[in-house]
Amino acid sequence: MKCKGKIKVKAENGKTRATNCNEQLELHAIFCPKCGEPTKALSTDLSAKQNFNEIWEQFRTIKSKFYTTALLVIIPLLAIIAGIYFRENLAEIVKIDQYYFTNLLLLVFIPFLLTPFASKPNFSKNLTLKFQFYPKMFLVTLMNLLYFFILKIICTGYHLNLFVDPILHLVMVVLVLYWITIMIFVPILVIRKKTNPIKAAVMCYKASAETRWQQFFLVLQITFVNVIGVLFFGFGLLISLPLSYILIENYFAKLEQYQLFN
């Protein structure tokens, strides 16, 4: 594939004129190394929309294969939802602050939700909880909760008894979303590349330089399908939960193809 960008060259009469760049592009280039023109990668291979269409096309015919996985995943999810719902009473029983109680709840149950990333959820192998990866996913969860805790202190003055501008609450929401968008592949990296959560976070940050918006769309898709899943008396979660794992997994595979984690 040749670059279709324009470059300026000096003509014989000393004037500059625009000409086609025509640089031979590597198969998995996102930008032309010569003129900087974006290739079609972000609107084709690396497009979150294309990722969704590809997956949905295959997934919808075999979705019943993943019901058992979804039922297993729903258990820790329900524990979190119930815990948050009753946090006032529960926090009082264990005599800790409600915020700490919620975090403790997330720290215990989120790792279960991350373990299915260890099962390489393609369409031939079944997606399931992998308990042996609980300790690693616990560390991943801990790292994220610590980051959110620091954000909370900075943005809301929590524990410091300081007055902070309410706009910082909004800033916090944006930073949390931004963080999730970038760090979405950390669990997969920790498992597949056998690295620690901090190194995986750095890899994710570097890899997402060009694909951040597409990753944000991916996060929106996942939120959207699960909201729809909840709407049908929760039964839709049987479809939306496995679909979410596979969407993340497939997009990760694309980033791998483009060698963005190297």
Ligand SMILES: [Zn+2]
């Ligand atoms: Zn070019």
